[in-house]
Amino acid sequence: MANHDSANEVxxxxxxxxxxxxxxxxxxGPASVGELAHPFAITLPSFMKHIRTLEDSGLIRTSKSxxxxxxxxxxxxxxxxxDWIEEQRHVWDDRTDRLEALVTDPEETR
Amino acid sequence: MANHDSANEVxxxxxxxxxxxxxxxxxxGPASVGELAHPFAITLPSFMKHIRTLEDSGLIRTSKSxxxxxxxxxxxxxxxxxDWIEEQRHVWDDRTDRLEALVTDPEETR
Numbered sequence: 001m002a003n004h005d006s007a008n009e010v011x012x013x014x015x016x017x018x019x020x021x022x023x024x025x026x027x028x029g030p031a032s033v034g035e036l037a038h039p040f041a042i043t044l045p046s047f048m049k050h051i052r053t054l055e056d057s058g059l060i061r062t063s064k065s066x067x068x069x070x071x072x073x074x075x076x077x078x079x080x081x082x083d084w085i086e087e088q089r090h091v092w093d094d095r096t097d098r099l100e101a102l103v104t105d106p107e108e109t110r
Numbered sequence: 111m112a113n114h115d116s117a118n119e120v121x122x123x124x125x126x127x128x129x130x131x132x133x134x135x136x137x138x139g140p141a142s143v144g145e146l147a148h149p150f151a152i153t154l155p156s157f158m159k160h161i162r163t164l165e166d167s168g169l170i171r172t173s174k175s176x177x178x179x180x181x182x183x184x185x186x187x188x189x190x191x192x193d194w195i196e197e198q199r200h201v202w203d204d205r206t207d208r209l210e211a212l213v214t215d216p217e218e219t220r
Contacts, residue, residue, distance in 0.1 A: 011125035015118045020194065027201035078198065084130065085192055091137035092185070 006058070010080045013057035018042070019050050026060060026073035033062075033069045116168070120190045123167035128152070129160050136170060136183035143172075143179045 013019055022036055037047040051071065054060045058077040062069050123129055132146055147157040161181065164170045168187040172179050 007130070008125045008127065011121050014194075015121035015125060017118065020117070024198060024201055027198050028205050075202070078195070081191060082195055084124075085188070085195065088134060088137050088188065091134055095138050 007080050007084065009057040010059060010077055013053050013059055014081070016050065016053075018047070019054055022050065022054060022071075023059060023073065023078070026071055030070055030072040033071060036071060117190050117194065119167040120169060120187055123163050123169055124191070126160065126163075128157070129164055132160065132164060132181075133169060133183065133188070136181055140180050140182040143181060146181060 014023070018040055021039070025031060025036055033044075033048070033051060036051075037044060040047060051060070051062065051069075054071075055062055058074060060071050060073055062071045064070075124133070128150055131149070135141060135146055143154075143158070143161060146161075147154060150157060161170070161172065161179075164181075165172055168184060170181050170183055172181045174180075
């Protein structure tokens with residue numbers, strides 16, 4: 001299913017500390033690749049791999065103007081993770097409700 | 111950092127639809143590997159790989175009694191994802207507050 005693949009890419013993109021830091025930095029606003037790379041002690045080609053992984057996942061979009069590539073966060077794609085977590089909470093709440101019903105009125109729910 | 115590695119493993123474990131379905135199923139309560147594997151059209155060895163990946167990430171714990179291995183969800187480990195998302199929301203809120211301040215009182219924030 002398309003939805004599954006899409007979620008896989010987002011979770012995979014977030015399974016790396018450098019990429020999570022880039023997402024956090026872009027939460028403060030758009031930034032150039034140079035600005036984003038600055039705090040990391042890795043080569044630019046290595047950093048660009050992370051940028052491409054994030055771009056492929058849809059979490060960020062990039063555009064080039066002259067020699068500067070600017071990155072921007074797509075918060076809608078992070079909603080994939082938020083929605084999934086929210087779904088799990090519903091599953092847990094349903095379970096808690098059922099267990100509660102069982103404790104307060106075991107005959108009813110048998 | 112230990113925290114980073116730990117989050118990496120959780121995000122990586124969730125970057126697969128079968129493993130996300132297992133997490134959802136275990137949200138309803140503990141279950142045996144046989145019960146969990148039932149909905150999936152994959153071999154038991156392939157399914158066991160997913161179980162081990164989930165176990166290594168700390169998202170589930172398993173215990174064996176006789177021939178039955180039972181799995182249980184560790185919701186505390188899913189909090190790694192919830193907490194990270196929550197952190198990003200704070201970053202976005204701060205940014206929105208700053209932008210708002212800039213619009214309502216540009217002199218103040220200069």
